[in-house]
Amino acid sequence: MISVDKKEVLRYLGYGRSEADIQVMRSIESAIEKLQHAAQPRWLYDVFPLQLGSENQIDFFCFKAHSKHLSKNLKGCEKVVIFAATLGIQVDLLIERYVKLQISQGVIMQAVAAAMIEQFCDECQEEIRQKMELEGWYLRPRFSPGYGDFSLNHQTEIISVLQCPKKIGLTLTDSLLMAPAKSVTAVIGLSRTQQPCHRHGCEACEKKDCAFRR
């Protein structure tokens, strides 16, 4: 079962550091319970060689990308983990029910599910980290298509390379939306040297005026 940090849920709901009243907190708890029941989390990854070229060219040996931000993130890496995870379609159905019939709960459900998929990815990443460290590899923070200038189009390649539709039921729509919606694709750099202090997710983002910034 995936645990959910209620503080993260409140952040997604726009509370920042403010406290929520008891009614909202109860709704959050009930949403966590329902979503934990509905979630069918699945994930997978594969390791590929990596070559960083000039002018921010990146070759994953299963697809190529061009991104300044990702190049920076992967600097010094020799390999890369291509990663995907999803909470499954039941979560979408549950959120949809409330979005249609009780939007206040729908909004809360959606925030809980967002926190839940991040938490799930953290857990998966931890498992990868432990395994890789045994082999002498250290992980960089995960970096998803759509972050910075790493184009959303690469979602298509990641999903195809990992055979996500067949293996974990993760698909893409024509407009590159992931279905199930509560899903993540990412690349995680592997290097021989540990980077003691790197910025994670939110803090690494350059959109500093975002309402949801930590």
Added chain:
Amino acid sequence: MTIREKLGKELVFFDGGTGTILQEQGLGAGELPEIWNIEHREAIVSLHKNYLLAGADILKTNTFGANRLKFPGNEGYRLTEIVTAAIQNAKQAINEVGGKQRYIALDIGPTGKLLKPMGDLDFEDACNLFKEVVQIGVACGVDLILIETMSDSYEAKAAILAVKETCDLPVFVTTIYGENGKLLTGGDTESTVALLEGLGVDALGINCGLGPVQMKGICEQLLQYASIPVIVNPNAGLPRSENGKTVFDVTPEQFTDTMEEIAKMGAWVLGGCCGTTPEHIQMLVERCSSIAPVPIVPKERTVVSSYAQAVVIGKSPVIIGERINPTGKSKFKQALREHNLEYILNEGLTQQEKGAHILDVNVGLPEIDEVSMMEKVIKELQSILDLPLQIDTSNFEAMERAMRVYNGKPMINSVNGKQEVMEAVFPLVKKYGGVVVGLALDENGIPETAQGRIEVAEKIYRTAKSYGIESKDIVIDALAMTISSDSGSALVTLETLRRIRDEYHGKTILGVSNISFGLPQREIVNSTFYTMAMQNGLNCGIINPNSEAMMRSYYAFKALSNLDEQCGDYIAHYANQVSNVSAPAKQSDLTLAQAIEKGLKERASELTAELIQTKEALDIINEQLIPALDQVGKGFEKGTVFLPQLLMSAEAAKAAFEVIKTQMERSGQVQEKKGKIILATVKGDIHDIGKNIVKVLLENYSYEVYDLGKDVPPEKIVETAIKENIKLVGLSALMTTTVVNMEATIELLRKEKPDTKIVVGGAVLTPEYAKSIGADCYAKDAMATVHYAQEILG
């Protein structure tokens, strides 16, 4: 001997894995294995030959992902080339190896896209994608169609219909289950078997995902439920990653050990999937080919299903919720006329919460287009509820449309003993599957005696059989007729129920409440009759689950009939209920405005109901509702009230408005609306959360909202704007990839309806971005939209 003839005479063997072997031979990640049919022909032919030499009876063509989405034809290979080459490779292998008779299965995997409503692939489009492949396969002379690795029962249905509408070839279907015994979309073995058998497949089973050991339990369930041959094509264990390579650990010996057990349990068709090799298949054939197929015992189970669950009609009484039906309900009629699906969905959800197992769906109203409404309501209900549905209509076109788009094996209400009706309904049941209600009446009307009704039932059973529909898929409606006009009528109904149960081992259904038509205090009669009917064998009661009296009969009957273990359900429902309904606990002395500010929905409607006794509706709105909403809205803008509270308040206000609206309608008043607004999530975008947030607020401020839903094409928005003369359109888009469609919508609106203002919102938008695509206003949140509406419409 055709493959159909071979089934049951001896065990039949599929080949093993393809993709995993090609990967070892150099198939790159992300490379399409189907291209190898042309570029590495020799590798494919050799793989087929190795499987034939190992003893496989059926070859799967290397066409798992071959469809127009992956081979669109504008560049690279065309779909026809790929599929034709794949079949030729299989044929060549068979010719070169010779020996016993072999069969070629056209292999069809999932499209890789999710179907609507969760994804963006339309059901009919999916069906057409599959049809294209099947047509090529048929033209090239395959022996059967294998639909495999389906994780979504809906997609499996689209593929099966594609085959059935193209050819008469045998169709085998295997789905992929998780270790929890469920499909990715939530279906279990029983619901999947019900769906697949209903659609008339030749064999069903399981493949991929798991190894033979993990499949054993699932196979056991499939064998328990299925009355047709079961196929088992496991992986060579669960995949594991080793130095970046996927490996499967189960050896041919281990594989065969478990497969032998599975064969002895009763599976008729055995083979392998990912990670299995010719060695696995060789050992499997060597050890299992002498095992005699276990005879299949027909399972006399009456089952309906949704995409996620099966409901068995049998021992324990089944509640069919009757509320989704406009008869005698003016509010429901109005909802239908206004296409207010929210009202209908709420009726569905409430009934589920009250304990309904199946929902009857009737949307027949003379002035609406029943065919399109039925399809819409069925799809909408299935997008939020997982209960099986009963399609209730006498319009055969609506019936077919609903049965086609329904995800599962539906209940159909109804057929009767009239020749003409049977001729219209039974072919649909045969094609799409379903459990059909047979009314015990015919051209001569409703028989007055039980004997007469039994004779009609017999005719229905008999005729159904001539269409290939088994008696287990018929539920006889013994017809409840009011005792107010014939005091003996209940006894006739009860006798009919009893005799169908005892003499025909048949299943029965009743619209229970008809029994009391014309009488006062109908619940008293209904609930007692319901108990009597269940005692006489009634399997399905079409009742109102919101009626406490009916539910009492249901729970008490189950407890008294040993159908409720340790009275668990009864206790769960009634242990904490005080025997007499007591007054709700007073929640201090809140004003209506305070209740709304705090987001207390029930309290808000109670207080409104009290207030409306002494105050004018308009005064309540202006003195309490609007000030409360403004207060909360201001708090939201200042950052002291947050989105969940804003919406809870909005919902409380909505509940209060409902009370006022009902009261005004009673006194013949009409509530003034301020103006009409279209809301839509643009084409390509399948999330409507933002749009729905805006909707609830706009409605509270008395705007009439035309909610066009999500993934809405620009043309539809423009068409509605022109038709309803809309002055303000609100558009939502979530992604940069869908903002282009927002821009296209704006462009079309400007051209066709230039006087309409456009407000946009969504995660990726900024004021500058909104301006650049030509919107009049960027709304950063829901309140900003309200303010803009006030500015434009007043």
